Amino acid sequence: MTEPSAPPAADTIAAIATPSGRGAVGVIRVSGSNVPAMIERIVGRTLAPRSATLATFLGPHGEALDQGLALYFPAPHSYTGEAVLELHGHGGAAVLQLVLARCIEVGARLARPGEFTLRAFLNGKLDLAQAESVADLIDAATATAARAAARSLSGAFSREVRALTEALIELRMFTEATLDFPDEDLDFLRAADARGKLEAIRTRVSGVLARAKQGALLREGLTIVLVGRPNVGKSSLLNQLAGDAVAIVTPIAGTTRDAVQSQVEVSGIPLTIVDTAGLRPSDDPIETLGMARTRAAIERADLALVLIDAAAGDALTEADETILAELPAALRRIIVHNKIDLAGLTAKVEGRAATKEGRSAVVRHVFLSAKNGDGIDLLRREILDVAGAHEDMEGTYLARERHLLALRDASTHLAAAAQHLDDVKPPLEFFAEELRLAQNALAAIVGEFSSDDLLGAIFSRFCIGK
Numbered sequence: 001m002t003e004p005s006a007p008p009a010a011d012t013i014a015a016i017a018t019p020s021g022r023g024a025v026g027v028i029r030v031s032g033s034n035v036p037a038m039i040e041r042i043v044g045r046t047l048a049p050r051s052a053t054l055a056t057f058l059g060p061h062g063e064a065l066d067q068g069l070a071l072y073f074p075a076p077h078s079y080t081g082e083a084v085l086e087l088h089g090h091g092g093a094a095v096l097q098l099v100l101a102r103c104i105e106v107g108a109r110l111a112r113p114g115e116f117t118l119r120a121f122l123n124g125k126l127d128l129a130q131a132e133s134v135a136d137l138i139d140a141a142t143a144t145a146a147r148a149a150a151r152s153l154s155g156a157f158s159r160e161v162r163a164l165t166e167a168l169i170e171l172r173m174f175t176e177a178t179l180d181f182p183d184e185d186l187d188f189l190r191a192a193d194a195r196g197k198l199e200a201i202r203t204r205v206s207g208v209l210a211r212a213k214q215g216a217l218l219r220e221g222l223t224i225v226l227v228g229r230p231n232v233g234k235s236s237l238l239n240q241l242a243g244d245a246v247a248i249v250t251p252i253a254g255t256t257r258d259a260v261q262s263q264v265e266v267s268g269i270p271l272t273i274v275d276t277a278g279l280r281p282s283d284d285p286i287e288t289l290g291m292a293r294t295r296a297a298i299e300r301a302d303l304a305l306v307l308i309d310a311a312a313g314d315a316l317t318e319a320d321e322t323i324l325a326e327l328p329a330a331l332r333r334i335i336v337h338n339k340i341d342l343a344g345l346t347a348k349v350e351g352r353a354a355t356k357e358g359r360s361a362v363v364r365h366v367f368l369s370a371k372n373g374d375g376i377d378l379l380r381r382e383i384l385d386v387a388g389a390h391e392d393m394e395g396t397y398l399a400r401e402r403h404l405l406a407l408r409d410a411s412t413h414l415a416a417a418a419q420h421l422d423d424v425k426p427p428l429e430f431f432a433e434e435l436r437l438a439q440n441a442l443a444a445i446v447g448e449f450s451s452d453d454l455l456g457a458i459f460s461r462f463c464i465g466k
Helices: 035-043 093-105 115-122 128-139 143-153 156-178 185-191 194-220 234-242 285-300 318-326 376-387 401-421 428-446 452-459
Strands: 013-016 023-031 053-058 064-073 084-091 222-228 260-266 269-275 303-309 332-338 348-356 359-367
Touching (some): 023 035, 035 093, 064 093, 115 452, 128 452, 143 156, 143 194, 194 269, 194 401, 222 285, 222 318, 222 376, 234 269, 234 376, 348 376, 359 376, 401 428
Parallel strands (some): 222 303
Antiparallel strands (some): 013 023, 023 084, 064 084, 260 269
8 A cells, every 4th residue: 555645845724613604703724834924914913832812813905804812833733733823713604704715815725624634644643543533523422432532532542553563563573583494483483472472462452343343333323223013112112212202102003104213322322213104014105105214214224123012912923023024134133022011011121032044043022111111221221232332331432444344354364373373384474474464454543554545535524624
């Protein structure tokens, strides 16, 4: 992979760094080599570094455009590593555009999405994992996710990855040196406990991958779809989980005609709960359309809560079995026996044997009442368990799909390296190559081996001004 090149030194960028719309304060950020000269033309004087200075922001004829605070951060002691100017003025859309236009007039251009953070990465102020955590912190949907993103931004994730990389480098250095002594390589490996060192690295990679999976769950959340026959209590369960009457509930079967969704947080994990139209044979064109949308929601879901009517008995009816058979084989599911208040049953969780994808499996059955809330906490715990989450998510860090792929790739190469050591006469060149590939996979997480195409894809998803 080619190393990304830094932006031209003379290229200066500017953008509004606060959300669009009306606000009390608006911030314009400028970064690049033209900043010192621009300061004189915009505020009419020099600025003391890293000090907030009350200033009037001047137009081309010396007229006042706005008044606020100006902050100057000389290179390299700034967010981007370049000279940076921040103008904190009033948050009206029109006045911000006037000041931004003035910045462009005196030597800047409009920044692209994520370009400030990209420059921070290219100038060594952040590694790639930290840079990604900036966007994750902004987009965090829960307080737990925000804290996890802040840990990643502080470098906690990167430090773990780098420690693994350094351990791999040490093992690679010994292995490469051993290649010079082909007749004694097995003795060299045994004397240095190469197998023990490799297994220790594999164990650490597995631990980092497990925590990264938790972080990915915090970042991405889960989409949960409620499915079942009409009038089994799907809307009531949505209201109970959401803690609000977000769906209409009536005793009339088929009340829900369209998908209704609500955002819910369980132990810091953002959940999107989708209530859907009941599934049954129907000639009603509107109800048929609603059921088509139900099936579309099922295709997008990570987990299905299949509701059945416990008041009619705890066994699945033929209609329930038909609904289960129509679910995608890979879709995780929990069977929810609702209306235990009418059936005289108690809230509980059971594991029942089932056949799934030609294999025997255990499917969780939760007995609850969506009407009075009995058993709802049991369902929440089962959702976390099926999702592979822990109730205590503190101490994790946010991770992205590319991080998981890189960690899995490293784990695969380390496993292959371990297999080579099992040979009577280890092919040391193959062992060394697997170690090298594992190191490259880990290094890609922090951006030490990253292509320009990857960087473009990552930073294009940032907001403008960051």
